[in-house]
Amino acid sequence: MLGRTAHGQKALLDLMDAGTIAVEIALTAELESVRRLVQRYRDRPMSLADACLVRLAELFDEASVITLDRDFSVYRKHGRQTIPVVAPDMA
Numbered sequence: 287m288l289g290r291t292a293h294g295q296k297a298l299l300d301l302m303d304a305g306t307i308a309v310e311i312a313l314t315a316e317l318e319s320v321r322r323l324v325q326r327y328r329d330r331p332m333s334l335a336d337a338c339l340v341r342l343a344e345l346f347d348e349a350s351v352i353t354l355d356r357d358f359s360v361y362r363k364h365g366r367q368t369i370p371v372v373a374p375d376m377a
Contacts, residue, residue, distance in 0.1 A: 323340050323341060
């Protein structure tokens, strides 16, 4: 999605380099949890990227997910907890 913006990818990489944003998931270690999420939301269907973000929200409970994806209003961490989301108003 950032590829459609003039400087989005560079800005994201700069934020990661500064430590403002972190993406730290060892997919092999979290594979069963991610698989359960994909199965739980199979009616959407949930992408692997979305499943990883939900799992990260579970692992880092204080974190928010930055997204343009409306599905995050439906996804839940730990079964029933809403996920804090930073997103533009897409009403």
